[in-house]
Amino acid sequence: MTPTPAAPAAPAVVLPRSPALAPLLARGALLSPFKRPRPGGSHPRTRLVLPGLRVDTARLAAYERVCGFPTGSPTGFPTGKDALPVTYPHVLGFPLAMRLMSGPDFPLPLLGLVHTSIRITRHRATEATGAYELTVYVDALAPHRRGTQAAVVTELRDGGDVVWESRSTYLARHRTAGQPARGGEEEREPLPAVEEWRLAGDVGRRYGAVSGDRNPIHLHPLTARLFGFPRAIAHGMWTVARCLAAHGTPDAAEVRADFRAPVLLPGTVTYAARGGRFELRGAGGRVHLTGEVRPV
Structure with missing residues (x-):
């Protein structure tokens, strides 16, 4: 052949x-x-x-x-x-x-x-x-x-x-x-809360300045409303980075993160984790982000 x-x-x-x-x-x-x-x-x-x-x-x-x-x-x-x-x-x-x-x-x-x-x-x-x-x-x-x-x-x-x-x-x-x-999706028991984070209204602008991602939905309530959001929302990659900074990552690792709901700014979120898993929750237990870290 x-x-x-x-x-x-x-x-x-x-x-x-x-x-x-x-x-x-x-x-x-x-x-x-x-x-x-x-x-x-x-x-x-x-x-x-x-x-x-x-x-x-x-x-x-x-x-x-x-x-x-x-x-x-x-x-x-x-x-x-x-x-x-x-x-x-x-x-x-x-x-x-x-x-x-x-x-x-x-x-x-x-x-x-x-x-x-x-x-x-x-x-x-x-x-x-x-x-x-x-x-x-x-x-x-x-x-x-x-x-x-x-x-x-x-x-x-x-x-x-x-x-x-x-x-x-x-x-x-x-x-x-x-x-x-x-x-x-598989129903999982909520992870135990570790910390509560109060997020300032300028988180999107600060992350945009260091990452270059100046999407209007992250910068100001007025520009966010043009795209249907009541307030500015945090960058998804900021939420991942913030969680991993708290969680820690081995030198050789696999990381997965799924973005489930936007995080409005300003606001208060709960960082939760157990073992290699982590998540970010908002008011009423709404899940914004789920993730996992595994060593390789």
Whole structure:
């Protein structure tokens, strides 16, 4: 039998620097009304590659303060070698992801796109002062009971080895026909409360300043109301980072987090955890975020 030829590798575009986010967000907003999402549509096959990436340590320290990580975590390295928080490579890859998702060949509208989950695998601790290669690409489109979902993969390499990788899913809501409803989620007993956090109204602006994600829904009540929210909401990735700062993460670990409901700002939430599992709950026990950390 003649073997089936391997599919051609996705073309790689090497970037000289990380793209500026503001023009990409503006482009995505302008193109959004012209996009008609559907699960069987095509998506960009390009892999964006940013070689020789070095972390801005001042920006990293600001991120650590906003998210509650200890500044200059020495985990896994000799004295004087700081480690990146487990969520920080997502911030490094976000401009590349936005370049792909704001482009005309990305089928989902950027406006209204909802980050529904993230899966992270950190193969080993990553030095804050190292030089890395970053790769981002769109992996797939899939039907969802509420619309169409896209998966975006981010990979961080050190000397050719993948040391950190993630898979984020983003949902474009639209009317669907003939898609089966998702089965009921497993009912779990609420995790025991650990801490209560009072969140200030400026959390979205502070996280936007250190991450570059200045989506209007996170910045001010007035801009959030334009998109149907009564107040500004916290970034999903801030809620994950804040929980992991409290929970702790082994040097080599798998992290999953599912975003279930927005966190309104200002507000009060309860961080709960047991073993490797954690969650963030609001008033009346409403679950905003569930997650799990497993060593590998």
